Amino acid sequence: KNEVEQSPQNLTAQEGEFITINCSYSVGISALHWLQQHPGGGIVSLFMLSSGKKKHGRLIATINIQEKHSSLHITASHPRDSAVYICAVGDISSGDKLTFGTGTRLAVRP
Amino acid sequence: GAVVSQHPSRVICKSGTSVKIECRSLDFQATTMFWYRQFPKQSLMLMATSNEGSKATYEQGVEKDKFLINHASLTLSTLTVTSAHPEDSSFYICSARDRGVKETQYFGPGTRLLVL
Numbered sequence: 001k002n003e004v005e006q007s008p009q010n011l012t013a014q015e016g017e018f019i020t021i022n023c024s025y026s027v028g029i030s031a032l033h034w035l036q037q038h039p040g041g042g043i044v045s046l047f048m049l050s051s052g053k054k055k056h057g058r059l060i061a062t063i064n065i066q067e068k069h070s071s072l073h074i075t076a077s078h079p080r081d082s083a084v085y086i087c088a089v090g091d092i093s094s095g096d097k098l099t100f101g102t103g104t105r106l107a108v109r110p
Numbered sequence: 111g112a113v114v115s116q117h118p119s120r121v122i123c124k125s126g127t128s129v130k131i132e133c134r135s136l137d138f139q140a141t142t143m144f145w146y147r148q149f150p151k152q153s154l155m156l157m158a159t160s161n162e163g164s165k166a167t168y169e170q171g172v173e174k175d176k177f178l179i180n181h182a183s184l185t186l187s188t189l190t191v192t193s194a195h196p197e198d199s200s201f202y203i204c205s206a207r208d209r210g211v212k213e214t215q216y217f218g219p220g221t222r223l224l225v226l
Contacts (some may be wrong), residue, residue, distance in 0.1 A: 025127055035217065041201050041219075045216060086154070097159065
């Protein structure tokens with residue numbers, strides 16, 4: 001079973017700051033997902049990646065397969081970015097089943 | 111982008127009653143849907159994997175007779191919590207895999223269940 005660790009668990013930032021959230025996993029994966037969960041609970045898929053780097057607006061996700069590590073970056077952070085960010089991995093042996101990290105709770109202050 | 115809906119978004123019921131939650135893929139066909147449960151301040155936990163036209167596969171510790179899953183079509187899966195108890199109160203989330211897009215999962219907005 002894959003172990004997924006995220007850091008930090010909690011993060012407070014000032015509006016405009018550059019934010020990095022990290023995710024490490026223990027075994028080979030088929031894909032890694034970054035998800036955003038707002039206080040109401042609904043989950044939004046931000047990225048799915050298996051190599052390299054993806055960018056969408058102010059969000060950037062990178063993955064290093066050799067080091068089993070991924071980062072989610074938020075540039076020019078805004079209070080509306082306040083949410084829980086969750087890393088989830090699908091490992092090769094379990095097909096599409098995802099293993100989730102415990103999440104990083106981000107609060108961006110104006 | 112691909113959209114997954116859940117209904118209802120919120121439900122309150124009395125202990126002992128059954129509650130049905132629907133998960134629909136709105137603009138794609140989903141051969142596989144996943145049901146998750148999330149307790150407060152905890153991570154999502156997979157309950158079961160639902161494949162269209164076949165029986166669901168339940169994770170260890172999840173009672174299949176209590177959490178009935180039906181995946182009768184390529185766009186709809188239902189989770190029925192039978193004889194609900196207060197400890198079943200949780201946030202239930204489904205995700206769906208687009209049959210044409212490998213490894214992708216699209217998440218529904220979730221259903222908050224409160225059993226009194």
